Amino acid sequence: MAAALHRGLDFHDDFSGPGRRSCPSADGPGAIAEGVNACGSGTRRATILCVVSLLVALALALLSLHVPPAVAAPAAPAIRVRLLDGGETFDSRLLLGKKVLVVRFQASWCKTCATQAAGVQRVYERYQDRDVEFLALHVEDTERDARRFLRAHRTTYPTALDPDVRVANRFGFKHAPYTIVINKRGEIVARLEATANEARLAAAIDSALKPPRGKVLPKAP
Numbered sequence: 001m002a003a004a005l006h007r008g009l010d011f012h013d014d015f016s017g018p019g020r021r022s023c024p025s026a027d028g029p030g031a032i033a034e035g036v037n038a039c040g041s042g043t044r045r046a047t048i049l050c051v052v053s054l055l056v057a058l059a060l061a062l063l064s065l066h067v068p069p070a071v072a073a074p075a076a077p078a079i080r081v082r083l084l085d086g087g088e089t090f091d092s093r094l095l096l097g098k099k100v101l102v103v104r105f106q107a108s109w110c111k112t113c114a115t116q117a118a119g120v121q122r123v124y125e126r127y128q129d130r131d132v133e134f135l136a137l138h139v140e141d142t143e144r145d146a147r148r149f150l151r152a153h154r155t156t157y158p159t160a161l162d163p164d165v166r167v168a169n170r171f172g173f174k175h176a177p178y179t180i181v182i183n184k185r186g187e188i189v190a191r192l193e194a195t196a197n198e199a200r201l202a203a204a205i206d207s208a209l210k211p212p213r214g215k216v217l218p219k220a221p
Contacts, residue, residue: 073187076180077170079103079135081160084147090158092182095133100208101182102201104136104157105168108149110176112194117153119198124157127205131184137162139176183208 079092095101104120106113124134134157138146143161150159162168171180172191181190181204190204 073183073189076101076182076186076188077167079167081135081137081162081167084143084150084159084161090135090160092135092186095184096186097184099131099133100184100205102132102134102205103171103180103182104134105139105162105171105173105176105178105180106136106149107139107141107176108145109141113177114149114153116177116197117149117155120201121153121155121157123198123201123205124155126202128157131209132205134158135160137167139163139165139168139173181205181208184211 076092079090081090082088083090092101102123106117120134120136128134136155136157136159138149138159139162141149141161141163146159146161149155165173168178171178171188175194177194177196179190179192179196179201180188181192181201183189189208192200192204
């Protein structure tokens with residue numbers, strides 16, 4: 001027991017733990033000098049390790065703050081078609097910087113299109129005075145059948161034919177109905193499949209009407 005107590009009070013022992021070097025005991029002037037050099041060397045190493053650790057921590061903090069740039073929305077292909085009513089030419093490029101464009105791919109033979117027709121008309125009436133333009137393109141349809149569909153559902157938004165789905169295929173069309181929302185910068189910001197209802201279409205338009213911060217709209221041609 002006495003030996004253990006003596007061992008516990010021996011301040012010349014290595015308190016730094018296994019594998020770590022302590023300052024040697026100061027037994028005489030030579031030993032004191034050697035101890036100072038050893039302790040000084042240990043202090044320098046500790047300082048270097050501390051600085052390196054701080055630099056690594058700072059680098060990790062900067063990396064955690066880095067926000068990757070947002071992926072730009074894809075540019076919409078230009079649409080140039082002849083409207084059924086009046087025979088006027090519709091050119092989507094004329095809307096750049098002016099209006100949000102909603103492109104609706106539908107057909108007279110499409111049952112879902114018929115079910116959603118009243119809702120689409122309501123959304124059109126709701127936004128027609130809010131810098132929003134609609135264009136319905138009847139895919140794989142004849143002019144006669146398309147006009148019958150428009151009369152039956154009392155639609156008043158601009159409509160044109162896309163019988164060979166030439167325009168539709170450029171927008172990734174797979175089946176009707178299919179709705180695209182294009183913002184004022186000419187970017188596709190929403191693609192709504194057949195299950196998209198009236199509320200989802202309105203929400204997509206509302207989102208497109210809000211310009212991102214720091215972006216300038218292109219000048220209208």
